[in-house]
Amino acid sequence: MNINGMPKKASSSVPKWHSSSVTTKMLNNFNPICQATQQSTLKGKFVITHNHSKSIPGKLISVQIYSGTEVDPETGKGKLSEKACFKQGESIKHSHDAQTMIYKIKIHVDSHFGTPRAFVIQNQHKKKFFLQSASIETNDRIIHFDCNSWIYPIKKTKSDRLFFSNRCCLPSHTPRALVELRKEELDRLRGNGMGERKEWDRIYDYDCYNDLGDPDKGPEHLRPVLGGSRLFPYPRRGRTGRKHSTAGPSCESRPQPINFDIHVPSDERFGPNKLKELKSNCVHAMVHFLSPKAELLPRRNSANFQSFEELLDMFSSNRNQKIEGWMRDNLKKLIPVEHLKEINHAMKENRGQLAIPQIISENEWAWKDDMEFGRQMIAGTHPTRIQCLTTFPPQNKFGIQSSIKQSIIEQKLEGWTLSQAMEHGRIFMLDHHDFLIPYLNRINANGVCAYASRTLLFLRSDGMLKPLTIELSLPGQSPHLEIHRVFLPAKQGTQAALWQLAKAHVLANDAVYHQLISHWLYTHAVVEPFIIATKRRLSVMHPIHRLLNPHFKDTMHINALARLILINSGGIFERILFPGEICMQISCDLYKEWRFNEQGLPADLLKRGMAVKDPDKNNPTRIQLLLLDYPYATDGLEIWVAIKEWVKDFCSFFYKDNEAIEGDVELQAWWSEIRTQGHGDKYNDIWWYQMTTLSNLVESLTTLIWIASAKHASLNYGQYAYNGFPPNRPMLCRKFVPLEGTVEFGEFLKDPDKFFLKMLPDRFEMSLAAALVDVLSRHTCDEVYLGCQQSPGWIDNEVIQNRFAEFKQELKEIQTRIMQRNRDPKLKNRRGPANIEYTLLYPDTSSSSASASGITGRGIPNSISI
Secondary structure, three states: OOOOOOOOOOOOOOOHHHHHHHHHHHHHHHOHHHHHHOEEEEEEEEEEEEOOOOOOOHHHEEEEEEEEEEEOOOOOOEEEOOOEEOEEEEEEEEEOOEEEEEEEEEEEEEOOOOOEEEEEEEEOOOOOEEEEEEEEEOOOOEEEEEEEEEEOOHHHHOOOEEEEOOOOOOHHHOOHHHHHHHHHHHHHHHOOOOOOOOOOOOOOOEEOEOOOOOHHHOHHHOOOOEOOOOOOOOOOEEOOOOOEOOOOOOOEOOOOOHHHOOOOOHHHOOOOOHHHHHHHHHHHHHHHHHOOOHHHOOOOOOOOOOOHHHHHHHHOOOOOOOOOHHHHHHHHHHOOHHHHHHHHHHHHHOOOOOOOOHHHHOOOOHHHOHHHHHHHHHHOOOOOOOEEOOOOOOEOOOOOEOOOOHHHHHOOOOOOOHHHHHHOOOEEEEEEOOOOHHHHHHHHOOOOOOOEEEEEEEEOOOOOEEEEEEEEEEEOOOOOOEEEEEEOOOOOHHHHHHHHHHHHHHHHHHHHHHHHHHHHHHHHHHHHHHHHHHHHHOOOOOHHHHHHHHHHOOHHHHHHHHHHHOOOOOOHHHHHOOOHHHHHHHHHHHHOOOOHHHOOHHHHHHHOOOEEEOOOOOOOOOEEEOOOOOHHHHHHHHHHHHHHHHHHHHHHHHOOOHHHHHOOHHHHHHHHHHHHHHOHHHOOOOOOOOOOOHHHHHHHHHHHHHHHHHHHHHHHOOHHHHHOOHHHOOOOOOOOOOOOOOHHHHHHHHOHHHHHHHHOOOHHHHHHHHHHHHHHOOEOOOOOEOOOOOOOOOOOOHHHHHHHHHHHHHHHHHHHHHHHHHOOOOOHHHOOOOOOOOOOOOOOOOOOOOOOOEOOOOOOEOOOOO
16 A cells, blocks of 8 residues: 555566656557657757958858768758758857857758768858868767868859768769769869859869960060960969950950959868968068168169178168058058058067078078088979989080080099099089070070079089089070080189179079979979869869868969969069060970979989989888988988878778779879870870879879979978078079170179179069068968878778878978988088078978968978968
8 A cells, every 4th residue: 555545556677767768669660650750960060260350140051961871762862951050159269350160050850861971051141251160960970071161152152062071982982872962063063164253163174374464464465375285385274264355365364463363263262361361471571671762663673782781681670661652552452451551560560570581690601602502402492403414515405515624623523533423423413504595595685694504513522512613605696506604613813703603693593493493383383283183073072082182272272373473474473583574485395394203202313313223122212312411302202202101001991903993983084184184285195104003093192292292392481591682592693794805894803792793683673582482481370281181080081090190100200300310410411501401391290380380491281382
C-alpha cells in the first residue's frame, strides 16, 4: 500500500525514461512516417571581414547546405536544406579599418540528410564582404570550409555563391551527390568568353597583352600586342573584355589608374586590408623619396645629384615627409581624401623610421668593392644569371668572338693557366651581350647610353669571385660587326675610375635583366596562365587544386596592377629602365628562350654550368655544385628538395599508379590547356612534360611551386637592400665611358666622382626607382609563408595534414642550417664586404604574418603576392 492506500504497482528493473526511449526507438524502426519527421540540427559558424563602419545585418545573409552523401532524386544533386539567416554577429578583430565578425546559423534537417559537403550563400546587403572560412557542426563531426572569397550582392551576381568543404577527391571518386555541382561550378568559372568583365565576376579566361599601349593618348603610346604571334610570343593574361581603343583597334582600352582599379576575377582580388596597405606603402615611399622640390622632379633630365653626400641624404629622417603641393593634388585623384589624411597622420607618427639600404648601412662605400661586385652575382638580389664559362673566347650566335684576350687575364689566375682554370670550373661569366646588341641603336637614340656587356670572374681559393675583365660592346655598321672596349680592375688612379664606370654599365644591364626577365617574365608572367587553367579545369575539390591554390594567392591582382602602372606605355619601367619603350619587346624576345622544364633549380643550375650531374642516387638533387659557397644555390637546393618530397608524398596519396594520372580527366584538361592556351605560343615545343607519370606530375608541380615561392622571394625581397641605393645597381646610364682625347674625357679627369654621378640616372629617376623597390621589398600583413596555411583545417585529411606538419618542420630545420652557414667565417659569400647575411631563402616559417611584415630581407611567401 502507498501512503494514499492504493496498492503498489510491480516495480520494473528498467527506469521509466529508458523504457520509454526503447519503445520510441522500436516504434520508429517500424514507422517510416515517424522516422521521416525525426530531425537533426546543423550548426554553422561563418567568419567574415568587411570595411563598413557598421556590421552587416545577419538577416540579409542566408545559407543553404548541400548533403554530400544523400541525393535528391528530383535534382540529381545532394539534398538541399532550407535557408537560414546569419545570427549572433560577434566582433573578434579590428585592423586597418577592417572588422572581422563571426556569425552563426542553425538549420534543421531530416535524419537522413547525410553529411554536409557544400553550401550556398546569398548576400542581400548592398555591399560586398569577405568570407574567410566556415564550419558546419553535425552530431559527430565538424566540417571545415576554407573560403577566402569576396561575396558580392545578389543584385549584382544574380546567383548564389557555392562552396565545397575541404575534403578532396579525384573526379572519378566524386560522391554522386556532388558530381553535378562539381561540373556546374567549373562551367560557371569558364564563362562563355564574351562581354566585359565586371568587378564581381568569377570568370577565368585568357587574353593577349593587348592593353599595355594607350594609342588614344597619341601614337607615341602605341605598343605591340604581346602573345598570339610568332614575332611577339608571350604568356597569356586574364581576360577583362574591355572595349578596344578607337585609335588602335588591336589594343584594349585602358582603365584609369585611379584607386588602383583594374579587373581581376573576384576570388583573385586582394583581401580586405592588403590593397589599402599597398596604397599606404606607395604613398609613404613616394612622399619620402620624391617630395623635396618635387614639382621639378618629373621633368626629363632633371638635375643630377652633385655629391655622394647629397645622394645619401635621400635616406635621412630629416627629409620633409608631408603630403603637399603637386603630390597632394595628384594623390587626391588616386586615393580617397579620408584615406590620405590617415596616411599623412601615420607618416608623422612614424617619422624617421625609413630603413637604410643594407648595402650602405654599415659601410657606405662597400658597394664599390670588387669582391662585393662579384659576391652579389651569387648572393645578391639577382643570383640566377651568372654562368660557368666553357668556351673561350666567348662568342655570339653569329660566331663573332669577344675581344677579350687570354693574355690579359691569365696573369690574374693565382698561378693557373686559363685552360686549367676552365677545366676545373673556376672561370665564370655574367653575360648581358646577345639580347641587347640588336636593340642598342634604338635605345641610345633616346637620351640614354647603353652597352652590351660581358664580365669574366675567377673563383679564388677562398671561394669568392674576383672580377677579371669587363667587355663593353656597341653594334657596328652591320649585324656581324661590333665595337668592343675592354676594361681591367685597378685600385687607384684613372684606370680605377674608368673601371668603376664600366662596372656601372654592367650593373645597369643586370638590373634591367633582373627586373624585366628574371623577375617579371620568369615568375609573374609565366605563372599567371597556370592560375587561370587551375581555376578553369581543376575543381576546388581536386587535390591538385588544393595543393596549388596557396601558391597563387594575389598573383593575378598584382600582375594586373603591373599592367596598370608598371609595364605599360609611359609606366614606371619605361621611366627608370634604359630600354624605355622597348622594355616589353625585349621581354618578348627572351620568352622565346623560356622552357618550363628548365625552371626547376637543379635544371637551371645545370643549364648555366653552375653544377654537374651526380651519379650518387643517395643525393636527392642529383647534382653537385661547382661553386660550393653559392648561397642562393646551397639554400635553394635544400628548399627544392623539401618541396619536392612534400609534393611527391601528397601526389602518391591520391594517385596510386600512372593509370590514375592518365585517367584523371580534370588533370589532363588542365595540362592540355596550359600548353595550348595559357602558353599557346609554345604549344608545339617538344620539351613539355607528358602528364602520364607520377614523376612528371611531381616535377611539374614542384617546379611551379618553386617559381611561385622560393624563386620569386630570392629575386624580390632583397631589392631595397641592394637596389635601394642607386649607385650600387643603377637602372640606366646617361653617359658612355669617355674615350681618351675627347672633351668628355677631360671632364672625367677633372672630377671622376662628379662624372660618375652625372652618368647615373637623374634625381627623379633615382628617386622613383628607390620608391619602387621600397614598396616591392615589403611583406604585407596578410602574408602566408611557405610551410604555413591560412587555416589549420585547410584539407580534410589527417594523413596529409601530418605530412604537411613534417614539411613545416623540415623548413624550420633548414632555417637553422642557413643561420649556421651565415655564421661560418669560411663561407665568405654569406656576408661579403658589405656584411649583408644571406637570408633571402630563409623560409621564416615560424613567424606570424603580422610580425614579419615590412622590409625584413627574409621569408618565403607561398605566392607571388607583390
